[in-house]
Amino acid sequence: MTDQADQTTQLSCQELVELVTDYLEGALSPEAHFRFEAHISRCDGCSVYLEQMRTTVKMLGNLPVGLPACAERELLDAFRGWRSS
Numbered sequence: 001m002t003d004q005a006d007q008t009t010q011l012s013c014q015e016l017v018e019l020v021t022d023y024l025e026g027a028l029s030p031e032a033h034f035r036f037e038a039h040i041s042r043c044d045g046c047s048v049y050l051e052q053m054r055t056t057v058k059m060l061g062n063l064p065v066g067l068p069a070c071a072e073r074e075l076l077d078a079f080r081g082w083r084s085s
């Protein structure tokens, strides 16, 4: 069951998207940070997504702090809309 052990330490793309603001704030635990970067290094889509988030954060100046989950989701939806337009 070594494959299963690998999977439990591997982030899905959805999990990565949920962690990206914490990552950019440096708010992840060392373990989560490691898993995040491990995913980025092998997933082109998330690598591009992270760079776009970095650019967005630069434009905004900084990240909003302490948003409730629902507001984060709205930001994410707005961001997705911006990407596809």
Ligand SMILES: [Zn+2]
Pocket: 012, 013, 016, 039, 043, 045, 046
């Ligand atoms: Zn990914």
